[in-house]
Amino acid sequence: MPSIIYGGQSYQCKEHESVLDCMTAHDVTIPSSCRAGLCQTCLMQAVTGKVPEVAQIGLKPTLAAQNYFLACACYPEEDIEVKLPSPGVGKYSAIVVDINPLNADIVCLELSVGTKLKYKAGQFINLHKDTVTARSYSLASVPEIDEHLHLHIRRLPDGQVSPWVHQALKVGDSVDISDANGNCFYIADDPDQSLLLIGTGSGLAPLYGIIRDALVQGHRGAIKLYHGSKTAESLYMSDELRSLAARYPNFAYTPCVSGHSVPHGFASGRAHDVAIRENQDLAGWRVFLCGHPEMVATGKRLAFFAGASMRDIYSDPFVSMAKV
Amino acid sequence: MSSLYEKIGGEGAVNAAVDIFYRKVLKDDRIKQFFDGVDMDKQASKQKAFLTMAFGGPHNYTGEDMRKGHAHLVKQGLNDSHFDAVMENLGATLMELNVPGDLIAQAAAIAESTRKDVLGK
Numbered sequence: 001m002p003s004i005i006y007g008g009q010s011y012q013c014k015e016h017e018s019v020l021d022c023m024t025a026h027d028v029t030i031p032s033s034c035r036a037g038l039c040q041t042c043l044m045q046a047v048t049g050k051v052p053e054v055a056q057i058g059l060k061p062t063l064a065a066q067n068y069f070l071a072c073a074c075y076p077e078e079d080i081e082v083k084l085p086s087p088g089v090g091k092y093s094a095i096v097v098d099i100n101p102l103n104a105d106i107v108c109l110e111l112s113v114g115t116k117l118k119y120k121a122g123q124f125i126n127l128h129k130d131t132v133t134a135r136s137y138s139l140a141s142v143p144e145i146d147e148h149l150h151l152h153i154r155r156l157p158d159g160q161v162s163p164w165v166h167q168a169l170k171v172g173d174s175v176d177i178s179d180a181n182g183n184c185f186y187i188a189d190d191p192d193q194s195l196l197l198i199g200t201g202s203g204l205a206p207l208y209g210i211i212r213d214a215l216v217q218g219h220r221g222a223i224k225l226y227h228g229s230k231t232a233e234s235l236y237m238s239d240e241l242r243s244l245a246a247r248y249p250n251f252a253y254t255p256c257v258s259g260h261s262v263p264h265g266f267a268s269g270r271a272h273d274v275a276i277r278e279n280q281d282l283a284g285w286r287v288f289l290c291g292h293p294e295m296v297a298t299g300k301r302l303a304f305f306a307g308a309s310m311r312d313i314y315s316d317p318f319v320s321m322a323k324v
Numbered sequence: 325m326s327s328l329y330e331k332i333g334g335e336g337a338v339n340a341a342v343d344i345f346y347r348k349v350l351k352d353d354r355i356k357q358f359f360d361g362v363d364m365d366k367q368a369s370k371q372k373a374f375l376t377m378a379f380g381g382p383h384n385y386t387g388e389d390m391r392k393g394h395a396h397l398v399k400q401g402l403n404d405s406h407f408d409a410v411m412e413n414l415g416a417t418l419m420e421l422n423v424p425g426d427l428i429a430q431a432a433a434i435a436e437s438t439r440k441d442v443l444g445k
Contacts (some may be wrong), residue, residue, distance in 0.1 A: 035384050057335065304343075304364065305347065310343055310364065310365065310368040311343075
């Protein structure tokens with residue numbers, strides 16, 4: 001009889017009893033709905049122990065790769081420790097290595113983590129200003145390429161954390177960060193698949209990480225990035241992206257300007273509109289959307305209508321949270 | 325004698341159908357307003373559950389779940405004409421996937437059996 005460890009307690013799981021049934025039988029409430037392995041309301045993560053494959057049917061590969069599973073479909077064959085999917089349980093101490101302006105509003109915060117933090121480019125960490133205030137920022141760095149963690153942080157006038165990063169934080173300071181979370185990252189399961197990445201503002205951060213991760217892992221399919229903003233000046237890292245495009249023939253970079261003044265070398269229009277206009281058949285593509293919540297919602301619908309499967313559309317997991 | 329779910333093609337068939345069906349529903353002028361502002365990922369999971377049930381697959385939805393799940397839409401005016409539109413999209417999806425007519429009829433009958441509960445009658 002395998003045991004399930006949850007919240008520091010051990011529970012004996014009977015034969016033919018799912019993790020969800022076992023928890024319910026012990027008066028432990030786990031969110032659930034269809035109880036048939038479909039709706040994914042009872043999503044949990046295995047900390048230790050192996051989860052049967054059947055408990056991961058239907059999950060996005062990025063979630064399965066992180067040992068997420070459906071509690072209602074999980075009949076443990078060995079002892080497992082499980083938790084609810086909550087971002088940033090573990091904390092790490094990091095040292096500020098650099099704060100480098102990318103444009104007038106956005107800086108790249110570089111952090112060095114003493115303990116090796118396991119992450120994938122495009123995931124996010126929570127940056128703690130103090131014990132009660134933290135905000136999520138996506139990782140633009142790639143573990144195989146970059147020595148430090150890179151976060152692109154846009155200054156929001158009424159923000160809690162971003163003005164502190166821009167004004168108060170200094171090189172050498174120590175800050176607390178969380179584990180990396182989120183399922184918006186590259187998976188090398190199909191190196192010939194075409195990838196479409198659409199981002200606005202500092203939503204470029206995870207995309208910049210995902211693109212370089214894909215390239216370093218030898219992705220062969222087309223990788224098309226559309227980065228948009230109102231003005232050409234508020235786009236950033238254009239030089240790096242242009243030189244990346246010059247180096248990798250399968251990578252194309254299209255900076256998009258939605259305002260009136262569109263300089264030479266920039267596409268006119270909103271990033272998601274330009275991207276869909278230039279790529280009208282997205283059947284079989286994988287799509288990544290990061291940035292303004294409205295753009296992400298609209299872009300998701302447009303990409304789906306253009307033929308991308310819902311399972312192949314990834315977005316910034318915390319778009320619904322105000323990035324302040 | 326294999327079940328309807330097996331004959332249609334099981335989970336593979338559901339996965340193939342869900343994108344086609346959900347796309348049809350979202351593009352359908354008669355019903356798309358009911359999906360405004362809905363989280364697309366969560367909705368796709370629900371569509372998958374619905375299709376699994378219609379295909380005779382494993383599900384634990386009860387009539388009461390159907391009532392509760394659609395009560396807010398009934399308040400917004402969900403009626404028989406909208407249910408008919410969904411049925412039509414279901415049939416068209418299965419035809420597009422070359423499912424034989426007799427199996428489509430069986431799936432449609434299962435979906436049809438939820439009408440009263442979905443519409444809160």
